[in-house]
Amino acid sequence: MKTHFSIAIRSLVQIVAISSFSLGLSGSALALDGCKLLLCMAGNWKNISQCEPTVRQALRDVARGRGWPSCDMGGSSASANQFVSPQQCAPQYRTSWEDRNGDVIYSCPFSGVIHVAIEGQPWSRTWWSPSGDSVVEWLPAAKAAFAGAPGAMDDQFDRDYAAWAISEQARLAAEAASEAASAQGGRW
Numbered sequence: 001m002k003t004h005f006s007i008a009i010r011s012l013v014q015i016v017a018i019s020s021f022s023l024g025l026s027g028s029a030l031a032l033d034g035c036k037l038l039l040c041m042a043g044n045w046k047n048i049s050q051c052e053p054t055v056r057q058a059l060r061d062v063a064r065g066r067g068w069p070s071c072d073m074g075g076s077s078a079s080a081n082q083f084v085s086p087q088q089c090a091p092q093y094r095t096s097w098e099d100r101n102g103d104v105i106y107s108c109p110f111s112g113v114i115h116v117a118i119e120g121q122p123w124s125r126t127w128w129s130p131s132g133d134s135v136v137e138w139l140p141a142a143k144a145a146f147a148g149a150p151g152a153m154d155d156q157f158d159r160d161y162a163a164w165a166i167s168e169q170a171r172l173a174a175e176a177a178s179e180a181a182s183a184q185g186g187r188w
Contacts, residue, residue: 034069038079041116042123044136044154056132062112063130076120083112090127090137090157092164109133118142127157135160 037058040051062068068081086094089108096106110127117123121141128134137157138146146153 034071034079037069038071038077038116041079041114041126042077042118042142044152046136046154055126059128059132059134063128068114077116077118079114079116081112081114084108084110088113090161091168092157092160093127093135110135 033054036051036054040048040055043051045051045055058069062081068079071078086106086108089106089110093110094106094108096104099105110129110133112128114126114128115122115124116126118141122139123142124139125137126134127137135157136154138153138155142153
């Protein structure tokens with residue numbers, strides 16, 4: 001069952017789309033259908049043709065100050081938008097520098113994060129920016145569900161984190177070496 005999760009999401013999205021058309025909803029209403037959006041956010045929406053326009057439209061809308069669509073039939077599954085401060089940004093994307101006063105200023109390319117829960121379990125976080133850039137952080141429940149089909153998930157977030165962790169270790173090692181050299185230099 002887990003290996004067919006992506007196929008199930010595609011099928012559910014098609015059912016939502018067909019149901020919406022049979023109810024006479026317009027194409028613009030479909031773009032903001034909270035239940036379709038929830039289903040799309042639970043999968044690798046960038047690779048599901050029926051989902052990509054829906055999610056992009058929702059991200060554009062929320063970037064313009066509109067509310068995040070909800071799904072009344074979501075049960076214990078839901079999604080919610082949260083605007084984030086730069087300090088809350090995922091560490092691999094957060095940058096910082098000191099201003100003229102020596103205060104640390106943080107920056108983040110993402111303005112918000114969409115939290116998705118499926119059957120009451122935290123599932124994913126989609127970090128988004130008003131420019132349309134986004135990256136999905138898959139949480140343990142999603143990774144377990146997709147274990148049999150790892151290609152079904154976009155692993156960009158994890159790859160970015162791994163690269164950041166390596167560079168952070170190198171930075172910390174260089175700092176420690178510099179401090180050690182300074183300490184030895186002060187003794188001579």
